Amino acid sequence: MFRDLFLRLRSLVRRDVVDSELDDELRFHLEQQADLYMRNGLSRAEAVRRARIEFGGLDEIREAHRDARGVRLLFDLGRDARYAVRQLRRSPSFALAALLCLALGIGATTAIFSVVNAILLQPLPYPDSDRLVRLSEYVPPPVPGRPPNQRAHTLQEFLDWRSETKTLTDGIAMGGVGQRLVRTPQGVVGLWGAVTSPNAFKVLDVPVLLGRTFSEVDDANPDVVVLSFQTWQTYFNSDPAVVGRTLEFRAGALMGSVRPKVMTVIGVLTPTDMPSASSDFYWPIVGSLAGGPRVSMIFRLSPGVSLEAAREEAHVIGAAMRARSPGASPISVP
């Protein structure tokens, strides 16, 4: 129920993002189909042409997709209004976060470097959550008039920001590692994982149910994993003895030739999860700067510092970084 409300709100508030995600999804489909034709012997140009023709009009699909989002929206409006009011009354910070999101969303279309109030729409269970910010860089859209793209950051960039900023503290980096196959008491299952800087759980004060989260000792032996509550409950039968056991994480066929990793379970979280909420397990980010996963960055405003001041500093530091390495990692995520 909450998920449905969230998706629908997101559709409304972040229409640009939702549309551009759809575009990415459709473009991916087109490329896969063209690859198939190339494997069957067509030239690149011919393969792309055939895939396009079969695909039909992009606009047509977008329209159909909006209908799928829209019709139910009207249909359910009465029910949602009541639900929303209840929710808002129970947690006033929800309303506040939603407002901030709107205001900043408009501002962001012109900003190059921007500090946005973290993890919008959801009331955060973390201490001082109204001081948490997400730092991200917006780059001009490839096509004028489209919303700007958000760039994904390397771990090195995160370390640079952390050492240069004076207005922000408690920097955390988080990134996704995709899906891994793991043997569990429930058979082999596909689990989605994230990497976080070792301080993340402590900074956000994410409670642990069993064992512990990451600490300095893991720098020497980084092959450790923390499981989410749901993973533990669903696939490990809520067995407390899972802590200390080793698990092998294999990359599925979809990931190509990534070497399997053997990790020791050091802890299990409570249902209060990390901001990326839907991860099934967490690894600590270690050394590998080059070729490591792209990360997003969360900071806390230093005591007495306003969001405005942090944003101003972000523009200065960001511009200087750009000047040092103008073409740095032009990988963008919408």
Add this chain to the structure above:
Amino acid sequence: MSADQLDLPQGTLDLLILKTLTLEPRHGWAISERLHQISSATLNIRQGSLYPALHRLERRGWIKASWGTSDNNRRAKYYELTKRGRARLDQEISAWRKLSAVVSQVIESV
């Protein structure tokens, strides 16, 4: 499209999509390839039906989507079956079995 390709009855597409996700999460293209393959090339799902259907199923909470990396290192949106989706699939399959049995019974009768 060749003559022996079929139009799907209303609502059947949802059932087929859920079915392709029982083993592992897949992206949209893999779902349509899988349907094409297991139907011996009889089913060709148009993208104009596939993606709206996927997003509808997501909204109903029967599947959930997340971005991942495809085998050729592209960013792709993967869909996986939720617990509710699994339950729904079971319902849909038994409803379909009943319906098709009844329809056959009627057309076989004289």
